[in-house]
Amino acid sequence: MRISVVPVPRVLAGGxxxxxxxxVDVFRASTTIAAALAGGARFVLPVADVEQAMRLAEPYAAxxxxxxxxxxCQRIDGFxxxxxxxxxxxxxxxxxxxxxxxxxxxxxxAAAEDSGTVFAGxxxxxxxVADAVAGFDAVTILCAGxxxxxxxEDFACAGGLVGRLAKRTSRLDDAAMAARAxxxxxxENLTRSLVSTEHARRLAGLGFRADLExxxxxxxxxxxxxxxxxxxxxxxx
Amino acid sequence: MRISVVPVPRVLAGGxxxxxxxxVDVFRASTTIAAALAGGARFVLPVADVEQAMRLAEPYAAxxxxxxxxxxCQRIDGFxxxxxxxxxxxxxxxxxxxxxxxxxxxxxxAAAEDSGTVFAGxxxxxxxVADAVAGFDAVTILCAGxxxxxxxEDFACAGGLVGRLAKRTSRLDDAAMAARAxxxxxxENLTRSLVSTEHARRLAGLGFRADLExxxxxxxxxxxxxxxxxxxxxxxx
Numbered sequence: 001m002r003i004s005v006v007p008v009p010r011v012l013a014g015g016x017x018x019x020x021x022x023x024v025d026v027f028r029a030s031t032t033i034a035a036a037l038a039g040g041a042r043f044v045l046p047v048a049d050v051e052q053a054m055r056l057a058e059p060y061a062a063x064x065x066x067x068x069x070x071x072x073c074q075r076i077d078g079f080x081x082x083x084x085x086x087x088x089x090x091x092x093x094x095x096x097x098x099x100x101x102x103x104x105x106x107x108x109x110a111a112a113e114d115s116g117t118v119f120a121g122x123x124x125x126x127x128x129v130a131d132a133v134a135g136f137d138a139v140t141i142l143c144a145g146x147x148x149x150x151x152x153e154d155f156a157c158a159g160g161l162v163g164r165l166a167k168r169t170s171r172l173d174d175a176a177m178a179a180r181a182x183x184x185x186x187x188e189n190l191t192r193s194l195v196s197t198e199h200a201r202r203l204a205g206l207g208f209r210a211d212l213e214x215x216x217x218x219x220x221x222x223x224x225x226x227x228x229x230x231x232x233x234x235x236x237x
Numbered sequence: 238m239r240i241s242v243v244p245v246p247r248v249l250a251g252g253x254x255x256x257x258x259x260x261v262d263v264f265r266a267s268t269t270i271a272a273a274l275a276g277g278a279r280f281v282l283p284v285a286d287v288e289q290a291m292r293l294a295e296p297y298a299a300x301x302x303x304x305x306x307x308x309x310c311q312r313i314d315g316f317x318x319x320x321x322x323x324x325x326x327x328x329x330x331x332x333x334x335x336x337x338x339x340x341x342x343x344x345x346x347a348a349a350e351d352s353g354t355v356f357a358g359x360x361x362x363x364x365x366v367a368d369a370v371a372g373f374d375a376v377t378i379l380c381a382g383x384x385x386x387x388x389x390e391d392f393a394c395a396g397g398l399v400g401r402l403a404k405r406t407s408r409l410d411d412a413a414m415a416a417r418a419x420x421x422x423x424x425e426n427l428t429r430s431l432v433s434t435e436h437a438r439r440l441a442g443l444g445f446r447a448d449l450e451x452x453x454x455x456x457x458x459x460x461x462x463x464x465x466x467x468x469x470x471x472x473x474x
Contacts, residue, residue: 007244007387016384150244164458174389174434181422182415
């Protein structure tokens with residue numbers, strides 16, 4: 001298996017279905033998408049901007065649709081939900097279509113489109129998403145980052161996935177080696193390290209401290225969101 | 238001190254002289270520049286392309302100038318020297334102007350220009366360059382990478398510098414934390430890790446194995462190349 005990590009978002013070259021692509025946005029889009037699908041949402045449609053979200057919601061009846069997302073970490077005016085995964089509980093999302101727009105994660109999903117078989121991965125579905133790509137010839141892990149910069153939590157999660165996927169015969173690119181090495185150092189105090197970053201402290205300051213804990217619970221939501229015609233749907237077992 | 242790492246080259250925002258910027262290209266431009274200046278070159282002028290190198294050489298007498306650099310790891314046709322730091326010995330470079338163009342390192346130096354007080358750093362001048370920026374309020378470590386991708390050797394060197402510079406009161410960005418963590422895992426088998434990358438194996442395959450060993454000898458060339466009017470000159474002690 002060839003394993004690559006993209007530490008800072010960029011549009012990926014066109015791949016084939018034999019390439020597994022994991023888009024990692026720990027705080028919070030990947031976690032929120034996993035939570036929404038586990039909660040019974042029909043699908044999550046990640047979109048780049050607010051206007052597009054509004055427009056794509058129009059065809060749906062009011063009781064069919066939820067608009068979710070954030071700008072500058074906060075819920076968008078007129079939207080039903082923010083980007084807190086804890087808001088996407090079964091009683092809220094079951095049977096609903098969720099249209100989601102966030103600063104980093106939904107942009108990264110757009111950048112990954114058509115680059116292979118695309119999944120959303122993070123700590124809450126760590127083992128499930130690793131198992132989902134285990135049979136692929138090539139795996140690319142695209143970190144959503146934070147406004148075009150490397151995010152420690154996404155890079156560390158990518159490194160954990162590399163460590164889990166790599167076998168003696170695997171070929172790792174430099175970023176995959178770097179991420180795996182970083183994860184190895186960080187894993188013993190993972191939560192403490194990942195809540196100490198500027199982004200995490202900002203989320204905590206805005207009242208989202210519980211989101212950080214929620215997002216760092218490994219394997220707590222063992223579902224695999226897969227991109228299909230721009231929608232994120234549950235990978236059927 | 239604020240410490241940032243830029244794992245993949247980008248043009249840095251304008252800084253002031255109070256920001257120290259270290260451009261790291263372990264294999265091989267930073268190492269070659271350190272070697273050339275330690276060998277007595279008057280200055281090294283890093284330029285982006287071959288045509289510019291030729292043009293800037295024109296005003297000099299033939300015995301004053303050396304054209305150096307590589308494309309695709311190999312010496313450029315018509316140039317005196319390649320990008321092997323071992324070529325830049327005292328008997329070759331003393332008193333000469335070196336015009337250097339490489340795939341990654343000289344581009345990274347161009348991207349760093351005017352972003353602060355800019356140095357070239359790597360393993361051979363690790364402690365010297367760390368000491369040179371120790372008094373700055375902010376330090377940015379710009380990794381040259383490899384064709385726009387993260388290079389393990391540059392990221393690890395950056396991480397080592399972060400570990401050396403960071404104090405309890407320092408503020409690290411996420412990439413600085415990630416690089417420091419990666420270095421911590423890698424340092425016990427640093428040489429083995431850094432010669433196993435695709436780029437290093439390619440250099441070794443082209444006959445440059447000795448360059449790898451040369452470039453990984455920590456503190457073997459304790460000089461500090463500083464950017465001044467686009468030229469790299471020795472920082473006077």
